[in-house]
Amino acid sequence: MSDHLKNKNICKEEVFSRIFTTLSTDLFNFLYYKYGENNNPQDIVQAAFEKLWNNCKDVVPEKAKSFLFTVANNEMLNSLSRKKTVLNYSLQKPKDYTNETPEYLLEEKEYHNRLKQAIEELTEEQRVTFLLNRIEGKKHQEIAEMLGISRKAVEKRIYTALKILREKVEIDKI
Amino acid sequence: MNNEDKIKKWLAGELSESETSDFESTEEFAKIDKLMKAVNTFKAPGYDVLNEYSKLSDNVLHSKRTISLFERMKPVLKIAAIFIVALTIGYFSFNQINSTSENQGWIAEQSEVYLPDSSFVAINSGSKIKFSEKKWSKERNVELNGEAFFKVKKGSQFNVITEQGMVTVLGTEFDVKARENYYEVTCYSGLVRVKTEQSEVVLKPKSVYRVIEGTEQQYTISDKATPSWLQGESNFKSVPFSFVIKELERQYQIKVETGNTDINQLFSGSFSHNNLSIALESITIPLNLYYEINENKIVIGLEE
Structure with a gap:
């Protein structure tokens, strides 16, 4: 947490709103990559910040981050309607392929479908670690703090995830 | 250094410059690079911080405010309650004599x-x-x-x-x-x-x-x-733009500056109440206007 928030009370709305601005997107991305969009990451972010506000007297600003990530994760695990397997990542169309042959385009499409499935089949821990690092560009240390694990573990998860994805995606053509 | 270590170090950005260029010329890297590029298409949808905060603020912060104020005021309220009881009795006896009737307060929002x-x-x-x-x-x-x-x-x-x-x-x-x-x-x-x-x-x-x-x-x-508007959308038919802006300000509780925009021109169309940037796009694009979201205010103007 940055210095200007130290020794300040989260019960003050300007402090609370600054915490929201700094952390809500990270929290949302974390939930999205871990559980997919069908499990309403927006709502869980709202619930987590609501809990932070209700406990504003007991949480110091430096602890807000780990408080939010823990609460959000528990909230997700407790949610009864939680959908277990289906992770609906929206696949954006790859751009700038206008000069490619239909065969190439088809292969690309199959490659993407295999990748989508492979990502969904990763464990939640592998997926969130890998995607936060590769898509959001989060440093190993930052991810370690978010997830409350060691830097070494982050490194291992990213590597394992990459290995699994490659095994499932890189099917050699005969 | 074996292959696994090399990939791990590359992932962590710990390879030296020469090691990196060596690694990046391998066929293995080409495959990884292709995978990484494809992975990026799975990016999470944009998170609308402004809109989400205003939701939270409406649902949570302000209801909590009244409770904490209430708790702080408890001792005062106890005394006040006695007065209110006394006044109410007084009011009703007065009311019976005059037989006037009092309106309920405004219901809003x-x-x-x-x-x-x-x-x-x-x-x-x-x-x-x-x-x-x-x-x-x-x-x-x-x-x-x-x-x-x-x-x-x-x-x-x-x-x-x-x-x-x-x-x-x-x-x-x-x-x-x-x-x-x-x-x-x-x-x-x-x-x-x-x-x-x-x-x-x-x-x-x-x-x-x-x-x-x-x-x-x-x-x-x-x-x-x-x-x-019951379905979360404001609809307009040939309405001067200034009224559209006023409605937007009310729906999102924001301030909009219109600068050099012609606010008397007529607008037909609609905007959503759920996403501020989409709402702004739907009212600015048809009129060839641009918009900017700054911290607490929104600026709309003529496209250069």
């Missing part, structure tokens, strides 16, 4: 209310209604400031009173929008009589009567059962 005869009112953002529960059995009068949709139970005459005019019905569904220099009544079923300073009209279902800055208009709308 996007809520749904059932009137004493179970007629239904949906109130739009930045709007309020007021009615007297006591006198209800004698006369069904509702004062309105802003916009509301009414579903009136059949019965005696029902009046909606605004600064600009009065709407009289027996039992029907209609929407009244009374804003500064803007008055609009839409009838959805039954018959609605509208009385303003200028004129008196009777509206049939799916017809609209409106007065914008003194100019009267009457037209019909396509098949719609309820106003669009």
Whole structure:
């Protein structure tokens, strides 16, 4: 947490709103990559910040981050309607392929479908670690703090995830 | 260094420059690179911090505020309660002598209310209604400031009173929008009589009567059962842009600066109440305007 928030009370709305601005997107991305969009990451972010506000007297600003990530994760695990397997990542169309042959385009499409499935089949821990690092560009240390694990573990998860994805995606053509 | 270590170090960005260029020329790297590029298409959808915060602020922060204030004021309130009891007794005895009746307070802000005869009112953002529960059995009068949709139970005459005019019905569904220099009544079923300073009209279902800055208009709308704002959208038909901006400000509780924009030009279209950037796009793109979201205010202007 940055210095200007130290020794300040989260019960003050300007402090609370600054915490929201700094952390809500990270929290949302974390939930999205871990559980997919069908499990309403927006709502869980709202619930987590609501809990932070209700406990504003007991949480110091430096602890807000780990408080939010823990609460959000528990909230997700407790949610009864939680959908277990289906992770609906929206696949954006790859751009700038206008000069490619239909065969190439088809292969690309199959490659993407295999990748989508492979990502969904990763464990939640592998997926969130890998995607936060590769898509959001989060440093190993930052991810370690978010997830409350060691830097070494982050490194291992990213590597394992990459290995699994490659095994499932890189099917050699005969 | 074996292959696994090399990839791990590359992932962590720990390879030296020469090691990196060596690694990046391998066929293995080409495959990884392709994978990584494809992975990036799975990026999470954008998170609308501004909008999400205002949701949180509406639902949580402000309700909590009143509770904490209440708790702090508890000792004071105990004393106040004694006075209130005393005053109430005094008021009622006074009231019996004078036989006057007191109106209820204003009910405001996007809520749904059932009137004493179970007629239904949906109130739009930045709007309020007021009615007297006591006198209800004698006369069904509702004062309105802003916009509301009414579903009136059949019965005696029902009046909606605004600064600009009065709407009289027996039992029907209609929407009244009374804003500064803007008055609009839409009838959805039954018959609605509208009385303003200028004129008196009777509206049939799916017809609209409106007065914008003194100019009267009457037209019909396509098949719609309820106003669009009940579905989270504001709809406009040839309305001066300044009124569109005012509605946007009310819906999102924001300030909009229009700079060099021609705010008198007519706008037809709609915007959503759920996503500020989409809403801004839907009102600026058709008019070739740009918009910018700064911290607390939004700037709209002519595209260079």
